[in-house]
Amino acid sequence: MKFAVxxxxxxxxxxxxYHAVKHVLGADAEFVWHKESSLQGxxxxxxxxxxxxxxxxxxxxxxxxxxxMAAVKSFAAGGGPLLGICNxxxxxxxTRLLPGALLRNRDxxxxxxxxxxxxxxxxxxxTMHARPGQVLSLPIAHGEGNYFAxxxxxxxxxxxxxxxxxxxxxxxxxxxxxxxxxxxxxIAGICNERRNVVGLMPHPERACESPLGSADGLVLLDSVxxxxxxxxxxxTA
Amino acid sequence: xxxxxFVTLKPSxxxxxxxxxxxxxxxxxxxxxxxxRQGKYFELDVDASCADTARALASEVADKLLANPVIESxxxxxxx
Numbered sequence: 001m002k003f004a005v006x007x008x009x010x011x012x013x014x015x016x017x018y019h020a021v022k023h024v025l026g027a028d029a030e031f032v033w034h035k036e037s038s039l040q041g042x043x044x045x046x047x048x049x050x051x052x053x054x055x056x057x058x059x060x061x062x063x064x065x066x067x068x069m070a071a072v073k074s075f076a077a078g079g080g081p082l083l084g085i086c087n088x089x090x091x092x093x094x095t096r097l098l099p100g101a102l103l104r105n106r107d108x109x110x111x112x113x114x115x116x117x118x119x120x121x122x123x124x125x126x127t128m129h130a131r132p133g134q135v136l137s138l139p140i141a142h143g144e145g146n147y148f149a150x151x152x153x154x155x156x157x158x159x160x161x162x163x164x165x166x167x168x169x170x171x172x173x174x175x176x177x178x179x180x181x182x183x184x185x186x187i188a189g190i191c192n193e194r195r196n197v198v199g200l201m202p203h204p205e206r207a208c209e210s211p212l213g214s215a216d217g218l219v220l221l222d223s224v225x226x227x228x229x230x231x232x233x234x235x236t237a
Numbered sequence: 238x239x240x241x242x243f244v245t246l247k248p249s250x251x252x253x254x255x256x257x258x259x260x261x262x263x264x265x266x267x268x269x270x271x272x273x274r275q276g277k278y279f280e281l282d283v284d285a286s287c288a289d290t291a292r293a294l295a296s297e298v299a300d301k302l303l304a305n306p307v308i309e310s311x312x313x314x315x316x317x
Contacts, residue, residue: 058305065302094305101307106253148250148308182251 001228002028004042006072006088008063009034013049013085013203020205021046025221034066044081044125044224045072047088049141049203059102059144060090069095081125081224082197086142089189089199098190098199099157100149102142106182110143114213115180117188117202118168121161124191125227126198126220135172136165136216138202140180145201147183147190154184165189165200238283239316240295244304245276279303288315 003021007014014031021029030040039045053062063069069091076082076097084092092098105111114137119130130136149157157163165188169178174186181201189200204217246252252274259273281298285291295313304311 057302061302061305093307099307101305103250103308104253106251108253108257146253150249150307182253 001044001225002030002040002042003044003046004030004032004039005046005048006068007031007033007048008050008052008066008091010052010054011048011050011087013087013205016203017046017048017085017205020208020217020221024208024218025225027221027225032068034063034068036068037071039068039071039075042075042080043228044083045075046205047072047082047084047091048205049086049088052087052091055144058094060087060092060094063087063091064095073097076192076197079194079196081227083126083220083224084197084199085203085205086140086145086201089201090144092197092199097197098192099153100147100190102144102201103146103148103182104144105142105146105180110141111145111180112139112141113180114139115188115202116168116170116172116178117165117200118172118174119164120166121164121191123161124164124195124198125224127164127223128227129223130219133172134219135168135170136204136207136219137214138204138207138217139213140202142181142201145181145183147187147201149184157187157190158185160193162191162193162195163187163189164191164198165202238285238288238291240281240283240291241314241316242279242281242295242299242303242311243276243314244279244299244309244311245274246308247310250308277303288317291315
């Protein structure tokens with residue numbers, strides 16, 4: 001079972017993701033430079049956090065045209081589990097693999113803190129080991145995490161159960177006070193129609209060991225291992 | 238040939254930077270400024286023989302990269 005961690009110029013959570021997969025989860029992990037055209041037979045692909053291309057123009061806007069993204073798109077089209085974390089989520093939205101966009105936080109501040117998110121859906125490769133409604137404590141570190149989509153898209157996301165993570169308080173209540181950035185409907189993470197592509201602003205890979213304050217993020221990695229075991233090797237791999 | 242591309246947030250998209258700017262202006266005493274929307278401005282040097290070609294090319298790159306149609310719209314001007 002092999003994880004590919006895509007590295008763009010400006011990625012800075014690539015090593016966090018690699019560490020969580022390789023040393024905490026104990027699976028095989030490889031960095032894939034953005035100029036590569038192959039994912040080297042990966043079973044799972046992670047687009048990590050950071051500031052690809054310095055966030056120039058818009059967050060994630062330039063990275064979508066990196067050579068490796070053609071391989072990432074065909075991996076997703078083949079049903080492969082693809083996780084975008086923070087800047088990776090922004091890249092997925094710019095690439096249109098996920099709907100909507102991430103705007104500047106409503107208070108214009110960069111938020112670096114632990115927040116709670118509620119698992120809304122457990123039928124994605126990255127949440128199948130979580131309990132419905134489970135509250136995860138995960139760190140966020142972003143200035144542009146304010147999820148926006150037009151009213152029709154939002155309604156469609158809700159109706160089709162594609163809001164995967166929602167900001168909430170410790171008791172699992174999604175309130176305006178528990179929403180750190182102004183995201184519409186308190187959305188912290190979503191998935192595509194096929195449910196194999198998941199993007200979220202919080203950093204599960206930085207919450208995989210209790211000395212770091214939380215090990216709640218490990219459930220995403222455990223989930224995708226279980227998912228792959230259930231679904232077997234991918235045809236595209 | 239020069240093309241100018243103005244990218245602005247769609248009216249339905251909240252602009253926290255514009256809001257902060259207008260609040261600053263009000264605190265400076267400019268009560269007459271009702272609203273501010275912040276946008277982006279691009280100057281393109283376009284290799285084109287006529288204004289229509291330059292406009293088409295500028296619109297194409299605005300669609301593909303300069304603007305994100307989910308949140309932004311754009312306007313193109315060509316300097317003849």
